[in-house]
Every structure is written in C-alpha cells, then in structure tokens.
Amino acid sequence: MEKINKSVLNQVITPRNPESYKGNYGKVLIISGSTHFGGATILCSSAAVNTGSGLVTVATIPEKFTAINVKIPEAMTIDYQNKKALTEAIKNSDVIAVGPGLGTSSIAKGVVKAALTQTNNKQTLILDASAITIIAQENWPLESKANLILTPHQGEWQRLSGLDIAEQNPKSNAQSLQQLNPEALLVLKKHHSEVYYHETTAQIEAGNPGMATGGMGDTLTGIIAGFIAQFGFSFQTVSAGLLLHSTIADKLNKDNYVVLPSKVIEKLPKYMAKYSYKD
Template sequence: MEKINKNVLNQVIAQRDPQSYKGNYGKILIIAGSTQFGGASILCSSAAVNSGAGLVTVATTPEKFTAINVRIPEAMTIDYHQKHDLAQAIQNNEVIAIGPGLGTSSIAKGLVKAALRLTTTHQTLILDASALTLIAQEKIPVDTKANIVMTPHQGEWQRLSHLPINEQIPENNFKQLQSLNSQAVLILKKHLSEIYYQDQVFQIQAGNPGMATGGMGDTLTGIMAGFIGQFGYSLETISAALLIHSLIADKLYKDNYVVLPSKIISKLPKYMKKFSQIK
C-alpha cells in the first residue's frame, strides 16, 4: 500500500494563468439535497466553489434555492424535477457529483439512473452518499462510459460490497470493486482513508477524530469535483483532493475539539494558494 505524499499537492495545484477565465476551471454539476437534507447540497457546492471550480450548478429541490443563493451566490441552481433541464445540465458539465443529502425516494432513484445513463466519455461522475445507498438497495448497475469515482464510508461500502467492516481488506475490496465497475476509483473513507484503482491502493497519512461530524463527506465530494474540474481526472488529482481535505482538518484540530466542514471550506483558497507556489 503506497502512502500519499504531500508532494502531490504541489504537483497538482497549478498557478493560474493570467489570461484564463472561468471556463478554464471546470463546469461542475452537483445533484444533491432534499427537503430533509438541504445542508448537504450547500456544503458540497460551497466546497466546489471554494476549491476553485469555474462554474458550479446545483440541481436540487426548488425550496432550497433561496438558501443556496444566499449562502453561495457564486453557484447557479436548477430544479432536478425538470427532466429536460436536468438532462441538459448533465450533458453540458464536465464533472457531475450526485448523492449528498439526496435521500432514497423514487425521485432520487430516477436521478441516479439518469446520471449513469446520460454521462459519457470525457466526463467524470462522482457517486456519493445517497447515490451509493440507492445503487446498493436497488441493485442499479454502475454502468457508464464516464470516469467513475465512488466515495463511500465503511458502512456504505458494506452495503455496496457486502463486506463486513472487519473484512474490508485490500484483497477483498479489490475483488468487489471489480464486480461493480472494473474501471472505477474507490475512495474508502475511514481512519487513514484509502484509494483503490485496478491493482493500485494508496493511503493518506492524515485525518483526526474531530472530523467525525455531519457534512464531512459532502465537503470532500465538493472538493473532489472542483479539483477534477480544474486539474483533470487522474489518480494524482483525486489523491490531492483527498489529502488537502484532511490536512486542513488536522490544522484546525490542533485548536478545536471538533472540526466543522464549513471551516475546512473557508480555508481552501488559502491552502491552495500556498501549495500552488511550491514548485
């Protein structure tokens, strides 16, 4: 198992070209939120914006538009009940993240199926939270031409893989990942989180118990979407997103009993600037 080195942040996070514009930094669609779980869509989209994504659109339930527009004026909103608008948004964005706070209703099930059906080559689809639960419950095939990134915590991975937590060892995880989608990247969120891809496994040496709070995974998904949108889909980009999330959390944990996801989000521009200047 290879350890993820901080050098990956210097390699991935590039200084911005003076001649660039928002279209150079990725078009991100986040399909998230529901009546009960509106905060997840806010954290995920805020993380994408603060990690530098050029254009972020949030597909959610309309009753959450005001909260999103007030908290994240940089993000656009669309109604995920409008099938034509949603289909266009899926096809017109480079990175689609689905699942945070989505719930497991029949509407959510249709959204997950649409994301898998409509994404194609040169796009990246990040499957998180409720999307993973629905795939496990409804036995939805993880079948798309897009790059797939799955971000389960150990409980979600147990539902997907049918592996009890004590059996989630690299050999078993690889076997189950192959059966789900042989080309997918698995980010297994745990103490010292791991990345699996084909026959490679990587582990971060960061993270702390202060991160055990709601919204932490939603924040990681937003960072992941923002990084892939800007820096391209690669294991290095995915590793950098995972690592910076935990490194900022470790800095905050030194002076705080609990690490709030919103605090990590607020620190992202500063830390990205720092690592962009180290070459």
C-alpha cells in the same frame, strides 16, 4: 499499500495562467439535497466553489434555492425534478457529483439513473452517499460511460460490496471493486482513508477524530469535484483532493476539539495557494 504524501499537492495544484477566464476551470454539477437534507447540498457546493471550479450548478429542490443563493451566490440552481433541465445540465457539465443529502425517494432514484445513463466518456461522475445506497438497494449494475468515482464511508461500501466492515481490507476491497467495475476509482472514507484504482492502492496518513461530524463527507465530494474540473481526472488528482481535505482539518484540530466542515471550506483557497507555489 502506498502512502499518499504532500508532494502530490504540489504536483496537482498548479498556479493559474494570468490570462484566465471561468471556462478554463471546468463546469461542475452537484445533484444533491432533499426536504430534510439541505445542508449537504450547501457544503458540497461550497467546497466545489472554494476549490476554484469555474462554474458550479446545483440541481436540487426549489425550496432550497433561496438558501443556496444566499449562502453561495457564485452557484446557479436548477430543479432536478425538471427532467429536461437536468438532462441539459448533465450534458453541459464536465464533472457531475450526485448523492449528498439526496435521499432514496422514487424521484432520487430517477435522478441517479439519469446521471448513470446520460453521462459520456469525456465526463467524470462522482457517486456519493444516497446515490451509492440507491444503487446497492436497487441492485443496479455499476456502469457509466463517464470516468466513475465512488466515495462511500465504510457502511455504504458494505451495502455496495457486500463486505462487512470487519472484512474490509485492501485485498477484499480491491477484489470487490474489480467485480463491480474494474475501471472505477474508489475513495473509501475511514480513519486514514484509502484510494483504489486499477492496480494501485494508497492511503493518506492524515485525518483526526474532530472530523467525525455531519457534512464532512459532503465537503470532500465537493473538493474532489472541483479538483477534477480544474486538473483533470486521475488517481493523483483525487488523492490530492482527499489529502488536502484532511490536511486542513488536521491544522484546525490543533486548536479545535471539533472540526466543522464549513471551516475546512473557508481555508481551501488559502491552502491551495500555498501548495501551488513551486520551490
């Protein structure tokens, strides 16, 4: 298995053109949240904003709008229960991330189905958390015209792949991904997380037990969305987002027993600036 090292950060994170505007850095749509899980939406969306996405729209339930607008004034909000508004937002986005805190209600199922069926081959669709659970429960084919990224933890991957956690190894994971969708990219979240894409399997040697707290995966999804919006869909782009997430967390863990996702998010602009400099 290949190792993902910090050179990928310098390769992917590039200095911004002095003559820039927000349209240069991609449009991200985060479809997330439910009555009991509003924090996932804030963390995912904050991560996308702080990685530098040009425009971030959050599709969630209206009762969460105020919290999002206060916490993330840079993001726009729409009601994902409004089918017309959701369809328009999907159509106009470069990257769509669906699942954090979404739950598995009938409305959530409709939202996931819309993301799967309404995206096109110029877009990237990230399936996380509840979206993966819904697809597994409903036994839907893992199909989309968009570039497809899966970001499950091992329990979610078990539901989708049918592999018990003890059976999850590079060979079996790659085989299962091939059967589910040979064009999809898998980020398997675990101790030393792994990335699978086509014939390539790679692993980061970063991460720490302080990261074992709610919202860490939601934050990663937002980072990956922001990276793809700016730097394009590729194995390297996703690997860089994954590695930066854990690299920042490792720095914080030196002085903090628990690494809070919100603290990782705060450090994103600083570390992206650091790795954008070319020696």
